[in-house]
Amino acid sequence: xxxxxxxxxxxxxxxxxxxxxxxxxxxxxxxxxxxxxxxxxxxxxxxxxxxxxxxxxxxxxxxxxxxxxxxxxxxxxxxxxxxxxxxxxxxxxxxxxxxxxxxxxxxxxxxxxxxxxxxxxxxxxxxxxxxxxxxxxxxxxxxxxxxxxxxxxxxxxxxxxxxxxxxxxxxxxxxxxxxxxxxxxxxxxxxxxxxxxxxxxxxxxxxxxxxxxxxxxxxxxxxxxxxxxxxxxxxxxxxxxxxxxxxxxxxxxxxxxxxxxxxxxxxxxxxxxxxxxxxxxxxxxxxxxxxxxxxxxxxxxxxxxxxxxxxxxxxxxxxxxxxxxxxxxxxxxxxxxxxxxxxxxxxxxxxxxxxxxxxxxxxxxxxxxxxxxxxxxxxxxxxxxxxxxxxxxxxxxxxxxxxxxxxxxxxxxxxxxxxxxxxxxxxxxxxxxxxxxxxxxxxxxxxxxxxxxxxxxxxxxxxxxxxxxxx
Amino acid sequence: xxxxxxxxxxxxxxxxxxxxxxxxxxxxxxxxxxxxxxxxxxxxxxxxxxxxxxxxxxxxxxxxxxxxxxxxxxxxxxxxxxxxxxxxxxxxxxxxxxxxxxxxxxxxxxxxxxxxxxxxxxxxxxxxxxxxxxxxxxxxxxxxxxxxxxxxxxxxxxxxxxxxxxxxxxxxxxxxxxxxxxxxxxxxxxxxxxxxxxxxxxxxxxxxxxxxxxxxxxxxxxxxxxxxxxxxxxxxxxxxxxxxxxxxxxxxxxxxxxxxxxxxxxxxxxxxxxxxxxxxxxxxxxxxxxxxxxxxxxxxxxxxxxxxxxxxxxxxxxxxxxxxxxxxxxxxxxxxxxxxxxxxxxxxxxxxxxxxxxxxxxxxxxxxxxxxxxxxxxxxxxxxxxxxxxxxxxxxxxxxxxxxxxxxxxxxxxxxxxxxxxxxxxxxxxxxxxxxxxxxxxxxxxxxxxxxxxxxxxxxxxxxxxxxxxx
Numbered sequence: 001x002x003x004x005x006x007x008x009x010x011x012x013x014x015x016x017x018x019x020x021x022x023x024x025x026x027x028x029x030x031x032x033x034x035x036x037x038x039x040x041x042x043x044x045x046x047x048x049x050x051x052x053x054x055x056x057x058x059x060x061x062x063x064x065x066x067x068x069x070x071x072x073x074x075x076x077x078x079x080x081x082x083x084x085x086x087x088x089x090x091x092x093x094x095x096x097x098x099x100x101x102x103x104x105x106x107x108x109x110x111x112x113x114x115x116x117x118x119x120x121x122x123x124x125x126x127x128x129x130x131x132x133x134x135x136x137x138x139x140x141x142x143x144x145x146x147x148x149x150x151x152x153x154x155x156x157x158x159x160x161x162x163x164x165x166x167x168x169x170x171x172x173x174x175x176x177x178x179x180x181x182x183x184x185x186x187x188x189x190x191x192x193x194x195x196x197x198x199x200x201x202x203x204x205x206x207x208x209x210x211x212x213x214x215x216x217x218x219x220x221x222x223x224x225x226x227x228x229x230x231x232x233x234x235x236x237x238x239x240x241x242x243x244x245x246x247x248x249x250x251x252x253x254x255x256x257x258x259x260x261x262x263x264x265x266x267x268x269x270x271x272x273x274x275x276x277x278x279x280x281x282x283x284x285x286x287x288x289x290x291x292x293x294x295x296x297x298x299x300x301x302x303x304x305x306x307x308x309x310x311x312x313x314x315x316x317x318x319x320x321x322x323x324x325x326x327x328x329x330x331x332x333x334x335x336x337x338x339x340x341x342x343x344x345x346x347x348x349x350x351x352x353x354x355x356x357x358x359x360x361x362x363x364x365x366x367x368x369x370x371x372x373x374x375x376x377x378x379x380x381x382x383x384x385x386x387x388x389x390x391x392x393x394x395x396x397x398x399x400x401x402x403x404x405x406x407x408x409x410x411x412x413x414x415x416x417x418x419x420x421x422x423x424x425x426x427x428x429x430x431x432x433x434x435x436x437x438x439x440x441x442x443x444x445x446x447x448x449x450x451x452x453x454x455x456x457x458x459x460x461x462x463x464x465x466x467x468x469x470x471x
Numbered sequence: 472x473x474x475x476x477x478x479x480x481x482x483x484x485x486x487x488x489x490x491x492x493x494x495x496x497x498x499x500x501x502x503x504x505x506x507x508x509x510x511x512x513x514x515x516x517x518x519x520x521x522x523x524x525x526x527x528x529x530x531x532x533x534x535x536x537x538x539x540x541x542x543x544x545x546x547x548x549x550x551x552x553x554x555x556x557x558x559x560x561x562x563x564x565x566x567x568x569x570x571x572x573x574x575x576x577x578x579x580x581x582x583x584x585x586x587x588x589x590x591x592x593x594x595x596x597x598x599x600x601x602x603x604x605x606x607x608x609x610x611x612x613x614x615x616x617x618x619x620x621x622x623x624x625x626x627x628x629x630x631x632x633x634x635x636x637x638x639x640x641x642x643x644x645x646x647x648x649x650x651x652x653x654x655x656x657x658x659x660x661x662x663x664x665x666x667x668x669x670x671x672x673x674x675x676x677x678x679x680x681x682x683x684x685x686x687x688x689x690x691x692x693x694x695x696x697x698x699x700x701x702x703x704x705x706x707x708x709x710x711x712x713x714x715x716x717x718x719x720x721x722x723x724x725x726x727x728x729x730x731x732x733x734x735x736x737x738x739x740x741x742x743x744x745x746x747x748x749x750x751x752x753x754x755x756x757x758x759x760x761x762x763x764x765x766x767x768x769x770x771x772x773x774x775x776x777x778x779x780x781x782x783x784x785x786x787x788x789x790x791x792x793x794x795x796x797x798x799x800x801x802x803x804x805x806x807x808x809x810x811x812x813x814x815x816x817x818x819x820x821x822x823x824x825x826x827x828x829x830x831x832x833x834x835x836x837x838x839x840x841x842x843x844x845x846x847x848x849x850x851x852x853x854x855x856x857x858x859x860x861x862x863x864x865x866x867x868x869x870x871x872x873x874x875x876x877x878x879x880x881x882x883x884x885x886x887x888x889x890x891x892x893x894x895x896x897x898x899x900x901x902x903x904x905x906x907x908x909x910x911x912x913x914x915x916x917x918x919x920x921x922x923x924x925x926x927x928x929x930x931x932x933x934x935x936x937x938x939x940x941x942x
Contacts, residue, residue, distance in 0.1 A: 103817070127715075150658075183846075184848070185625055187621075187883075187885050187889050191669055192910070214717065287755040345572075346574070346655070374655075376655065412658075434642060434648045435663065
């Protein structure tokens with residue numbers, strides 16, 4: 001499909017050193033962080049600037065070659081698996097922070113900038129870029145934008161889309177668009193910025209982004225609250241929000257997760273209670289102290305059996321990083337880890353966690369749950385083994401039932417990981433047939449040849465909705 | 472075009488009393504708040520629920536009848552002028568607040584709810600819905616969503632789109648979609664919620680919205696700062712933001728505007744200085760006081776010749792309402808008022824205001840400027856007389872040059888009023904030909920018969936870009 005001639009053309013565009021097609025290179029980019037999805041690309045290209053991206057896209061359009069834009073491949077929905085072969089686009093040569101505008105509080109970056117690099121850079125200037133996916137040490141801003149990544153601070157500060165003010169992108173025909181700008185308000189036409197954010201590389205290749213920054217909150221405090229029962233923890237969450245407090249972070253870990261983290265990190269986490277909440281608040285000192293006192297009290301009143309306040313930045317960082325490394329810790333237990341992100345209105349966290357426990361037992365699979373209690377974004381994580389076909393079948397059935405439960409509870413099939421290839425068959429459960437038709441109309445209009453990340457979001461066939469009475 | 476038969480069909484759908492076609496009714500809905508745009512609709516319909524909306528849309532689709540969804544018609548871009556005739560859809564029978572969810576901090580409303588009704592309702596429960604367009608006493612939430620309305624609190628709290636969590640809408644084929652939900656995080660498919668927000672009725676009819684609420688800030692303070700020169704005021708704005716303070720409101724009024732408001736309201740506003748800033752901060756008492764002290768000091772250091780702190784809620788309300796009624800006050804001066812919303816990065820406010828003054832002098836037209844300094848959203852307002860053709864030509868040339876200047880300064884042709892019919896010929900200046908093509912692909916895909924608010928956003932022809940060297 002990709003001829004020697006074409007390879008030479010790509011080499012002429014972005015330099016011989018930025019065109020890879022060895023078996024090793026193709027293998028390296030044949031999968032992302034999602035278990036059980038793998039396909040070989042034909043070529044791996046690393047353009048150096050927007051014009052090279054545009055030239056590559058034009059060439060691909062001319063020859064009907066699929067394009068898979070890829071950040072660091074940390075996504076968990078098989079969003080960057082090259083399922084139709086073609087070209088994987090890397091942004092390692094487009095990883096510069098281009099401009100920090102102190103007057104307008106914006107930063108303009110290339111897509112390949114590592115999330116943590118950006119966060120550290122702006123914090124050094126007393127500014128704040130809130131979206132903090134757990135993969136932030138590895139993930140790129142381009143990937144975050146394509147997936148509309150969330151994170152631990154989403155409850156108070158929102159997600160990636162809330163910080164993207166403008167984009168430059170290459171359309172599937174090679175044209176370049178610029179959306180938005182350094183503007184707090186802009187209603188000139190459809191909101192193409194928001195359309196591209198979270199479109200998982202299916203509509204355009206993002207080549208530059210202007211992001212909104214906010215002042216860095218001066219103080220932050222952290223507490224850990226342990227509860228005998230799930231319900232008590234969930235009630236504490238509701239009570240905190242009912243008290244009109246929006247904490248920065250309100251993270252939930254179930255017993256199984258805490259146990260595994262403690263085994264892995266040994267930082268003295270309690271392993272004897274059914275649920276643990278990690279609570280953080282930031283802002284001006286007085287408000288933080290007031291809120292934390294109130295939340296401390298609320299947790300006590302709702303049956304917290306132990307409350308631990310981080311007495312130093314170091315201790316707080318230990319607690320936070322414990323949560324952040326939940327996935328790594330869990331991944332040590334079995335050969336294969338499947339991390340999901342079923343999300344419900346936060347009032348339904350307790351019923352959802354109970355459902356997950358019930359479903360795991362029903363299918364006899366191991367599922368641990370942690371996640372963002374404040375925004376209802378849970379991460380049921382299955383520890384399994386890909387090589388065991390029979391078990392994998394049960395795992396799939398269990399997740400299908402979990403997605404079903406989250407929809408029934410007013411939720412969604414994915415809160416922050418994206419649809420990708422993995423959840424495409426379930427998308428209609430959330431957005432309905434009419435929603436799928438609208439998405440198809442948009443996709444068809446913008447990418448009529450379907451060269452942009454084909455096979456993602458749009459499923460060949462939709463899974464039948466489960467019919468159950470027990471949810 | 473609309474036969475007696477069809478009228479009976481519409482009557483059968485939504486009741487005889489909700490179908491109007493007298494000359495008086497048609498005339499009443501032949502224009503909105505935008506000067507110089509008028510066209511008669513054929514019918515005015517007021518459906519009572521979503522299913523009636525869907526039946527009407529299906530009937531219109533079958534007979535290729537244009538549909539113009541209309542809130543209260545307060546928009547300033549000729550977004551609801553029935554330029555192709557057809558049906559005007561009113562939401563006076565769909566004006567209920569359906570549910571307030573205290574646990575998830577959401578409110579679900581029908582499109583016809585008046586903005587202020589909603590704001591007052593939630594504030595009574597100690598909650599807060601921040602978007603506050605100046606028309607909030609009359610405008611509807613449906614209209615706010617269709618236009619993505621801004622307001623005075625946009626700098627700190629964002630605009631309408633930041634508060635829309637989910638929508639129910641009727642597509643041009645009569646299908647119903649539901650987007651989003653009571654979810655802080657949801658990445659299931661393209662962001663259709665954001666696509667519909669600000670789409671000005673060109674893609675679907677919104678029939679229900681779930682909105683995000685936040686806790687009501689407990690305290691608020693207001694000051695008025697007067698500056699001898701525009702530059703000093705603009706420098707004070709920059710210095711405030713550089714000090715990492717994001718005030719709730721940072722409003723700007725030029726001398727001409729203040730003079731007119733004072734003549735109209737007589738609340739003792741200063742009329743001897745070139746620029747006035749209205750500054751407000753809300754939040755916990757300690758932070759508000761700290762921020763206000765700092766801003767007071769910054770204004771002094773940047774040459775404020777007078778600083779007035781509101782000593783009571785009443786006085787603060789006077790200052791705020793003065794700003795809010797700028798338009799009404801200005802409208803008294805001449806028969807016709809044309810209010811624009813050229814928007815620039817906030818670092819370019821002073822150059823932009825200077826440009827507006829220069830352009831007004833060049834074309835010998837009267838323009839007063841006020842607006843949202845904190846987010847660069849200015850409202851140059853022309854006082855003129857529609858009946859004077861020669862003057863109107865100069866007015867049009869002046870605005871053309873103002874749009875040009877705002878684009879050259881990194882801005883946009885519309886910050887919060889929308890494109891409508893009025894600014895459609897200028898849209899390409901902001902989003903480029905490729906942007907227009909993407910919008911057309913979306914419109915064509917979703918509304919292939921172009922029955923949804925035709926003639927809006929998409930221009931028959933684009934204005935030639937001005938070529939100038941003086942900006």
